[in-house]
Amino acid sequence: MASDGARSAAVAGADAPAEGRVAARRLLTGAQAAAEAMRQIDPDVVPVYPITPQTPIIEAFARHLAEGRVHGEMVHVESEHSAMSAAVGSALAGARTMTATASQGLAYMVEVLYLAASLRAPIVVAVGNRALSGPINIHGDHSDAMLARDSGAVQLFAENAQEAYDLMLCAPRLCEHPEVRLPALVGQDGFTISHSAEPVALLEDAEAQAFVGPYREEDALLDVDRPLTHGAFAMPDAYFEIKVEQAKALERAEGVWAETAAAYRRLSGRDVAAVEAYRLEGAGRVLVAMGSAAGTAKDVVDELRARGEDVGLLKIRLFRPFPRARIAALLSGATAVGVLDRALSPGGWPPLYAEVAATLAGQVRVQSFVAGLGGRDVGPEEIHALFAALGGAGGQESVYLGLGRGGWR
Amino acid sequence: MNADAVRLRDLARREEAAPRFLGGHALCAGCGIPVVVRTVLNAIETPVVVVNATGCLEVATTRYPGTAWNVPWLHVAFENAAAVASGVETAERVLRRRGRLAGERPTVVVFAGDGGTYDIGLQALSGALERGHRLVYVCYDNEAYMNTGIQRSSATPAGARTTTTPVGPDALGKAQRRKDLTAIVAAHRIPYVAQAAISHVQDLAAKARRAAAADGPAFLNVLSACPLGWGTPTRDSILSVRLAVDSRYWPLFEIVDGRYRLTYEPARAVPVSEWVGGQERFRHLAAHPEMLAALQAEVDDAWRRLRDQVARDDARSA
Numbered sequence: 001m002a003s004d005g006a007r008s009a010a011v012a013g014a015d016a017p018a019e020g021r022v023a024a025r026r027l028l029t030g031a032q033a034a035a036e037a038m039r040q041i042d043p044d045v046v047p048v049y050p051i052t053p054q055t056p057i058i059e060a061f062a063r064h065l066a067e068g069r070v071h072g073e074m075v076h077v078e079s080e081h082s083a084m085s086a087a088v089g090s091a092l093a094g095a096r097t098m099t100a101t102a103s104q105g106l107a108y109m110v111e112v113l114y115l116a117a118s119l120r121a122p123i124v125v126a127v128g129n130r131a132l133s134g135p136i137n138i139h140g141d142h143s144d145a146m147l148a149r150d151s152g153a154v155q156l157f158a159e160n161a162q163e164a165y166d167l168m169l170c171a172p173r174l175c176e177h178p179e180v181r182l183p184a185l186v187g188q189d190g191f192t193i194s195h196s197a198e199p200v201a202l203l204e205d206a207e208a209q210a211f212v213g214p215y216r217e218e219d220a221l222l223d224v225d226r227p228l229t230h231g232a233f234a235m236p237d238a239y240f241e242i243k244v245e246q247a248k249a250l251e252r253a254e255g256v257w258a259e260t261a262a263a264y265r266r267l268s269g270r271d272v273a274a275v276e277a278y279r280l281e282g283a284g285r286v287l288v289a290m291g292s293a294a295g296t297a298k299d300v301v302d303e304l305r306a307r308g309e310d311v312g313l314l315k316i317r318l319f320r321p322f323p324r325a326r327i328a329a330l331l332s333g334a335t336a337v338g339v340l341d342r343a344l345s346p347g348g349w350p351p352l353y354a355e356v357a358a359t360l361a362g363q364v365r366v367q368s369f370v371a372g373l374g375g376r377d378v379g380p381e382e383i384h385a386l387f388a389a390l391g392g393a394g395g396q397e398s399v400y401l402g403l404g405r406g407g408w409r
Numbered sequence: 410m411n412a413d414a415v416r417l418r419d420l421a422r423r424e425e426a427a428p429r430f431l432g433g434h435a436l437c438a439g440c441g442i443p444v445v446v447r448t449v450l451n452a453i454e455t456p457v458v459v460v461n462a463t464g465c466l467e468v469a470t471t472r473y474p475g476t477a478w479n480v481p482w483l484h485v486a487f488e489n490a491a492a493v494a495s496g497v498e499t500a501e502r503v504l505r506r507r508g509r510l511a512g513e514r515p516t517v518v519v520f521a522g523d524g525g526t527y528d529i530g531l532q533a534l535s536g537a538l539e540r541g542h543r544l545v546y547v548c549y550d551n552e553a554y555m556n557t558g559i560q561r562s563s564a565t566p567a568g569a570r571t572t573t574t575p576v577g578p579d580a581l582g583k584a585q586r587r588k589d590l591t592a593i594v595a596a597h598r599i600p601y602v603a604q605a606a607i608s609h610v611q612d613l614a615a616k617a618r619r620a621a622a623a624d625g626p627a628f629l630n631v632l633s634a635c636p637l638g639w640g641t642p643t644r645d646s647i648l649s650v651r652l653a654v655d656s657r658y659w660p661l662f663e664i665v666d667g668r669y670r671l672t673y674e675p676a677r678a679v680p681v682s683e684w685v686g687g688q689e690r691f692r693h694l695a696a697h698p699e700m701l702a703a704l705q706a707e708v709d710d711a712w713r714r715l716r717d718q719v720a721r722d723d724a725r726s727a
């Protein structure tokens with residue numbers, strides 16, 4: 001969406017660092033921006049398998065490798081299942097490991113992603129969020145990420161190419177933290193972000209590398225003098241404790257992310273906090289959204305505010321762990337909350353809505369809106385329609401925004 | 410004896426001095442798997458890192474918080490051991506190149522069952538072989554999914570009774586022939602491929618050592634024994650497998666850089682019925698001599714083709 005690009009450029013400009021230095025501002029797509037972060041991180045091992053709209057990330061990384069800008073290795077595996085499997089082997093062996101995927105590829109990885117989390121393998125995965133088949137569709141929505149929702153991985157969502165870069169650079173620091181040690185999915189909406197170019201401010205390489213720091217694996221499999229058994233069989237006498245311990249590690253990621261975001265803000269001047277409060281001062285009716293739709297929503301909020309309406313936006317960057325307390329606090333003054341999902345949970349409430357509604361139970365009325373499935377535009381009309389319905393009658397069912405507007409019915 | 414023959418005494422010494430696989434695990438009495446694991450690990454002289462697929466070996470040796478492994482060991486899932494090992498092997502190379510790993514280079518050894526190799530893990534195995542990772546992949550073939558209670562796999566021979574290929578008025582066990590996985594692996598043109606068996610431990614040890622020395626992927630298809638699944642007395646495991654070899658049902662050979670070589674030739678082939686005869690899973694075949702005859706014909710044919718291949722390769726290298 002054109003407005004996303006314009007917005008992000010303006011936001012990045014407005015946020016220009018006081019103390020931090022920006023090395024370069026380049027016209028990059030989200031995919032290229034993620035690949036730039038990967039170039040600066042220079043991971044040891046990158047198992048890859050192509051899928052639209054993620055492919056440009058691994059293609060760009062392959063060029064970085066071929067042209068000598070990075071010095072690890074790519075493993076050209078025969079499937080995403082093997083990409084995640086090789087990533088687990090590599091991370092536990094003691095190597096910094098990253099990969100990228102989308103949609104069916106993420107679905108194919110999910111079995112092993114659960115294991116990556118349980119084995120505490122800190123693998124960073126760039127995701128070009130794309131609708132799950134069927135019907136097959138290559139465009140953006142969040143259904144792939146929601147399939148991985150309960151895997152135990154950290155989940156981050158970018159609003160634009162700038163954030164795609166920022167979040168990728170920050171992700172290793174979070175997921176490799178000794179208190180966390182979990183995989184992380186760094187989402188950018190397919191095409192809307194992955195294939196749209198906008199000016200992106202990059203850190204200097206040395207600064208970025210110093211920020212990310214060296215990879216440490218205390219229990220490396222390759223330490224043959226200290227043989228450890230990884231991935232043991234847990235019976236009912238042990239499984240429960242192991243899972244709860246793992247879940248707590250993911251909960252600790254919220255605090256570690258706050259530290260990471262603070263350090264990144266000092267360095268870059270840009271905010272990557274778990275949530276972004278956009279014009280929430282005095283806002284009664286608030287939209288909660290993730291990903292590129294938040295960029296469009298900011299424009300609409302500005303427009304409605306100019307007309308004197310009491311609207312605001314809460315953008316969620318960190319979806320797992322879900323920053324419950326922070327969200328409840330930021331929305332304590334809201335009179336009506338609308339949640340925009342780009343995924344369904346057929347037969348139940350959409351995933352982001354369910355999360356927000358549970359967080360705000362008894363505090364404020366929460367309404368569910370679904371838009372942008374399979375890459376359908378989430379434009380200003382949809383956001384206007386959402387605010388028009390927010391706080392009104394109804395609310396016992398999800399409202400589908402933009403349904404029937406595809407030109408085909 | 411070959412120049413590189415492994416002396417059993419040396420294997421036993423290593424086992425006593427620095428055991429890599431410990432007792433106290435929960436594999437059944439008479440199970441062939443520990444023979445495979447001990448022989449392979451004791452034969453390899455470098456440090457090892459083991460990747461294990463889900464199956465009897467994994468389940469019975471690592472019940473949390475216990476472990477039977479005295480070497481680094483990783484289990485992730487059922488179908489992906491070759492892919493996991495690809496990641497470990499790549500990491501080893503990169504970390505060494507980047508100066509973050511020193512010391513003797515370990516051999517990455519995979520242990521997986523026939524189910525984890527012939528069936529659900531075949532794609533990951535093929536990918537790893539094609540990419541050329543330096544791995545020793547050991548398939549312990551007990552001819553069925555034993556861990557889940559004896560279901561058929563593509564390694565289960567025709568006529569064998571399993572819980573998913575039962576015997577009844579309309580069924581005589583598995584209807585299909587077993588897959589020739591060794592040939593499929595060989596088609597990847599990797600440096601070293603071999604068939605071995607728990608009845609021929611020295612042969613297995615020598616092959617493990619050659620596999621570890623190969624400059625690229627190496628694959629060992631090892632016939633194990635499962636008294637529970639085959640319906641054989643626990644004391645007869647080695648004997649059963651010896652009959653498989655001596656009947657030429659399971660020939661012992663290796664393929665080094667594409668050239669076939671027999672590593673053991675039975676002085677006198679015993680009839681296939683002797684291999685089949687002692688096993689409960691084939692008992693119903695006694696009433697079906699035509700099935701036994703078909704199996705014998707198939708074994709004879711495969712043996713002839715193997716002999717021809719070996720002769721051709723001998724002539725080529727002469």
Ligand SMILES: Cc1ncc(C[n+]2csc(CCOP(=O)(O)OP(=O)(O)O)c2C)c(N)n1
Binds near residue numbers: 465521553554
């Ligand atoms: C994806 C998946 N499917 C099925 C299973 C269930 N399962 C676990 S072990 C096993 C059979 C293993 O057979 P094999 O590889 O021959 O090893 P064995 O049990 O004979 O040692 C099966 C079907 C699983 N763990 N994962």
Ligand code: SF4
Binds near residue numbers: 439635638
């Ligand atoms: S079921 Fe068979 S393969 Fe499994 S442990 Fe027992 S004897 Fe070994």
Ligand SMILES: [Mg+2]
Binds near residue numbers: 522523553
């Ligand atoms: Mg088996």
